Amino acid sequence: MVKELLKGNVAFAEAALRYGLEAYFGYPITPQSEALEHLSGRMLEEGRVFLQAESELGAINMVYGAACSGVRVMTSTSGPGFSLMEEGLSYIAGSEIPVVVVNMMRGGPGLGNIQPSQGDYFLMTKTAGHGDFRPIVLAPASVQEIIDMMGLAFDLAEKYRTLVLIAGDGAIGQMMESAELPPMQPVRKERPAWAVTGAQDRDMNLITSLYLNPDRLEEVNWRLQAKLAVIRENEVRCKEYETADADLLLVAYGTVGRICLSVMREARAQGLKVGLLRPQTLWPFPEKRLLELAGQVRGMLVVEMSAGQMLEDVERAVRGKTPVQFYGRLGGIVPLVDEVAAALRKLDEETSQEK
Amino acid sequence: MKHEEIIFSGFGGQGALFAGQLLAYAGMAEGRQVSWIPSYGPEMRGGTANCTVIVSDDEIGAPIIKNPTSAVVLNLPSMEKYEPLVKPGGVLVVNTSLVEVKSTRADLRVIYVPASDIAGELGNPRMANLVMLGALIAATDIVSLETVGQELGVHLSERQRKWLEPNKAALAKGAELARL
Structure with missing residues (x-):
């Protein structure tokens, strides 16, 4: 493969597509809108799904639905959009389905501005939604690293059936650097056994985050915590x-x-x-x-x-x-x-x- | 180890961002590490548009810097902003078609080029960015002029393709003036 001069937003979008992204739902917001612009053309060229939702609320719930059916799916946004997605992120965590979300952080609070920031650290690592859960949060420092981390993000999300967030910032999104994209990988044909795909000739799969019985919900929570403990033990990365x-x-x-x-x-x-x-x-x-x-x-x-x-x-x-x-x-x-x-x-x- | 940090700055539409990208492409073609980062704030609308390009033999750390080794200023607001910031011993390329003031820095190599006028004579004043880039390359040897010409052929958009040869002439003329 050859090195290309790539803008961060275009690079992570193209990398996701080459890692077998089947569906993207999103809503434009600076400083990550080039990702939507890029995918709006490329996803259709490759016969995949690209849909600009009516808002970030719509987008994350479309992501939730698509992930339940076992397809490789993601969205991307920046701070204000991430705040809107939090309800959906909690449902995704509670339902234990693999989802990848990129947040190109910008100045806040509120509408703030569109310049680079890291003010969403608490939001992403500790309070990505209500209830007891932690997403895996990856932090790229270069265009090459965000390309590589897209593949890692999908792998981790699917390995652990968990939410994976990528914590970028406006500078990573807007910067161009020499970087190498992965080769095009085929879209996965088989659906995971837990996916909701139509229960013909098999038992029904149910994906839910609703457990009205507290004993049952505590059991679910302990299992979730046990999984997070394994992630905590095995997935620490630093340079x-x-x-x-x-x-x-x-x-x-x-x-x-x-x-x-x-x-x-x-x-x-x-x-x-x-x-x-x-x-x-x-x-x-x-x-x-x-x-x-x-x-x-x-x-x-x-x-x-x-x-x-x-x-x-x-x-x-x-x-x-x-x-x-x-x-x-x-x-x-x-x-x-x-x-x-x-x-x-x-x-x-x-x-x-x-x- | 060679490590150059260059700021290109001008009005939106003067091609400061493209000139910077072209330098980054040329650096990459010569096997160097490169980064290009634009200003993308509201100041781009009608104000100055600038970008920072780093060309280095080593892994690039900070992509945003305060004191560049060279600055290419296409208009007066850019001159006022970046002239004081260039590192001592650095290079300042000034578009004298639009910047009538002289630099007061004795510790810089200052290159005065009537870039917009020259570009106009070559057929289109919008090629001033290439005249300026040519002057920068001749003054600094960050990359070879030949590589920049090659990359221009690759990265000029389809719509602008008819301007390839005049753009190459603009590059060469800028380089020639810097060598005088």
């Missing part, structure tokens, strides 16, 4: 840069993760032993590895395009074993290398006095 001898650790994901890569390189060039841990899964979170590193470094700096959301997970993970400081920009402002470098110097000065 480490120069952590082996690090005295200080940067922790950041997505676009901010790669900005911190530049910060790390500059700091290293000045003789400061800095490492970077970039979570590729926000849930499950790389907490074990962070706890290990907490015993090695003299401090951590968490950087986000939010007021400090992943920060809470880092603090929880390191259990007070190392100082954790924070630098964030809000409202669609992307932190620049110089600003983060200044925050890193402050951490360096404050922690070198202690030891």
